[in-house]
Amino acid sequence: MQRTFFIYAFFISIVLVVTSCSIDERQTVANFTTLVLEDEFDSDEAPNNAVWDYDIGTGANGWGNNELQYYTDRSDNVKVENGALVITAKRELFNGSPYTSARLVTRGLFEQAYGRFEARIQLPFGQGIWPAFWLLGANEDDWPKKGEIDIMEYRGQEPTKVLGTIHGPGYSAGESISKSYSLENDRFDTGFHVFGIEWAPEYINFYVDDVLYNQITPADVAGEWVFDQPFYILMNVAVGGNFVGLPNSETIFPQTMIVDYVRVYTNDELN
Template sequence: MRNILFINAAVVLVFLACKTHDVALPVTMGGATDTRKLIWSDEFNEPGLPDSTNWKYEVGGNGWGNNELQYYTDQRTENARVENGKLIIEARKEDYKGSKYTSARLVTQGKVEWKHGRIEALAKLPAGRGTWPAIWMLGKDITKVGWPKGGEIDIMEHVGYDEGVVHGTIHSEAYNHVKKTQKGGEVRVKNVATEFHLYAIEWTADQIDFFVDDQKYYTVQRAVLGSEVEEWPFEQPFFLILNMAVGGNWGGQKGVDESIWPQRMEVDYVRVYQ
């Protein structure tokens, strides 16, 4: 998720070039298939508000550094709830505390963070111009060092005006969207808004691989980027973020269709393997 609330200065990243793959990816319900073990998950089996032992809310309507239109609410079931075994993050068109839209942004910050492993989420995305869902991570020290120095890993981003193109990206101080130097790949996936797909990264000390439905479409390697912390800010714990923005510099690049709301991202589960 493009986030410039925490601007600081200087990390160098290089990347492996990636092409857009125009393929139909089959839905797979699997997880890690090697020797890694499941160390954390939220299966979203308990109806009501999301589990407070796993998640907290980031709240506000300040544009989030991207000129977003929504107000992220706190413990409001209209915007974040568990029902029928799914987490629902719902963006709604309504006047709320000075904003014209509401939504939710859930984070594991201060609850649980991870360094390395496979992080995956089975999700169905919203549709329509102005929707901008994301499954992503920020470094644990973000509040101390700021963004982008703390690092960012975007497991999945999707903007509604470009339906079916899923993005996976990393950010650092020198390579980020503010400078238009961010490093990432994209893959075309059919039926992102009508079917569940598995979005994942596999993250080691040496590289980060990006997957949709267990099909790898992008890799970034430490050997290419460099081993200094300024070049590879990924040797620290990261926390997970699930959110759905409305509009913004990217999501609203072609306007917001005011007729489509409410829209939702549904998450069947989130799992972490190490």
């Protein structure tokens, strides 16, 4: 009886190991190994204009979110120094807005469907501070039909938590599909962390450092799956807006998002 029990236990352990390995292989896309975009921000100057452009101004209705900042391309708000991209939100009156910041985009310069997109970032802190590393569909459709992937979105008043989210037709804004990831005994504003996705036709996986914390598939969305086209990259620090609320008397300015690198990998078979 005892021998039979050990044989049964050994068999179950083998099944569990095989099952866990197959799950890991499904979730982690080891084939995204061809580096197609790498910006290490090694030169102390403006961001590389062969990769990055800027959104300027306040956008319609505060970029659709009632944000308070005016985006500029000034070195006061965006520069490369000490091997990092620095995006700075400042409290200052500028063209009628009470704050300034920057929003970098690769629209028209780098756009890709599928792959691993990642950045190593130290985030800012404070009520009403809203940094993000995200993707938008490169087609001419209006939002949300064009699709949006928020690789990292963060409320400055919650320095231990980030979110990974997708928006599309039928599942946008308050109906978006999202999941949070929280640090234990640490904060995102006190050190660098790697935020990334691995994106294939049948899923989008969300990572913080080496932890997979969210997987979204076509079966998870209430409307059309629009993540089958090229997207471009955005990096910005917003101030205020529907997602984070207003800064308050305890919000310290300036606030900076520091980006060590941005890298994108692909699998040639998917492109």
